[in-house]
Amino acid sequence: MSSPVDVDLVLVGGGGAASLVLAALGRKKLGGVRVAVVDPVLKRGQDRTWAFWGPPGTALDPLLSAAWDDVDVVTPAGRRVLSLQPLRYAMLRSAPLYELAARTEAVRVTAAAGSVTDDGERVVVAGEDGTPLVRASWALDSRPRPPRRAGRTNWLQHFRGWWLEADRPVFDAGRAVLMDFRTPQPARGVSFGYVLPVSDRFALVEYTEFSPARLASPAYDRALRGYCDLLGLNVAEMRVREVEDGVIPMTDGPFEPRPSPRVIRLGTAGGATRPSTGFTFSAMLRQADQIAGALAAGQPPVPAPPYPARHLWMDAVQLRALDRGLVDGVAFFDRLFDRNPASLVLRFLDGTTSVAEDLRLMSSTPLLPMMRAAAGDAIARLR
Template identity: 80%
Template structure:
């Protein structure tokens, strides 16, 4: 039988779980989740910055008021107040989402039939599964046209445990650029300690393509040797690939279907960071529902930021600027809070101009000119 609900979430991962958590169990909505896999347990870790005082605070594994950015020339500690850098593991978010009482339909979604007043979601064979007033679709989706520049944020992280205190739980490393740099792109390590004996240590690249599993492992082994932490046990492994592209996504493909997560434009093109925008849009959806409005979030980032991201991606991709020098320069010439708010899409025009003025002028002008020519051609 077809299930009738007010709201259906297609895909049950981070974006959908954030919406369920923001709605809470007392929203009064009939909600269904369509996903062939029931998400549970620790399958991923999200790290993000923002101000304290959100519905996520009770779920956090750790948070830091300052972070370090490290290069071959030294270490810079960045005070984040009034913001903070925080870590959220997936299990408590999935548990909170499950406690909302949403109906779970463990089947892959097929065709969407949107008649302008209701959305019917069918399975792969065409049988109706659920009918809803609104559908929020978080499944991965390519942009509606290929980007002029398309990179990836790709990474492997090891959850490491030690028999003795080796980590400083009060200090997180946001970017450590002492890792060997790829021929085309930028790499860095980071360290997120939960205690003095347990931490997530990760190797990340911004580059056009992923590398082999053996290459990630070698990079992590080299980074750990650089840190000099001694003998450690690997308790868990996390991998991920996130698109970095100036290709546009379609956030609303039909009247009553809204895309969220990466498919809805929540991923920052210049870095691949996604979680903060997903959480922000989940809060907007919950507030809209509470006020009796359609569950349609605002665009994740201002149009001018997407243009700035396209220029930055082009400059990195064409070798007009070096990745390490570019990111280190942003933090060296701007308050950390301004840079992080920019990456979240929350800076003013005046602050954006200050950020642009702190970047390499001539290379970025060349990138901007190339981007304009590309837009005219396409």
């Protein structure tokens, strides 16, 4: 039996969260930090797309497929064009991120991780058969796992997208569609389409639902065909180059970000997914930079919580209001964008707004239904 690899930091799982950490470590040029990655698959190629907002001029800019200063939010009542400045909406595909992460020096252990054991001084990552694979000072574990306890409200963000290619210009490459609520709405939940154009002939067109359960596979295709009809796209004359599917939890159940002193969980497992929307990327990016900065300063690689506690409470109330039918989902989001600057709403979804800004946002929501949801949430917490 071979001895485990000895390193300073082990990444358990090599997906988006780990790749962002590796890219951040590479930017810091931390030659003295020994790193290992444990994953059964060497991540490469195109397997997902992240869309996120933030200021331009970041280290990820050279990797972006597209970025937009303006986006559309569409309801049956009309189209609203939102200026995001000083932010912008950006698209990052997985292949360039995986390639950048691969340039950071690390030991790649191509195996499925089993147990992660922390004795307070070192962490041992073993394979599924119990064989020790890596021994490290710190472990960053991004493998999916459920919350520490079940939430009071448990929804999903679930979606399917088609990468559509046309022989003639059919997309507006200068503007993305952030949310288009003209899609048929589920009996319990919210649905919307969106369009992320890379050029006037190539775009990701996606159908998304916030609801308690997934659809059967053919239902996503029917929804996408219906949305393409709304957009005036003749899919029969286009090519579906790629298909993307995903399911992301939207729950007020608490995730455990630090199950033991030297084990840190990242991504959804560490609470990086925003409960009210399922958005995750910005929190992962923020934590990756914090981890690299801490290591560069000789500090433990422990990031700050992904969201303030008050935002998690606000999300729990919003989820409850949607789930119990206290508010109409389309009207809720439309009102939020109508009564606030788009950049403020997006910064709230990223968890970076101040208390004063949060109060402004809360005052723009339907107060009586949200107060009922807050009261119900408070009673549920006492049970």
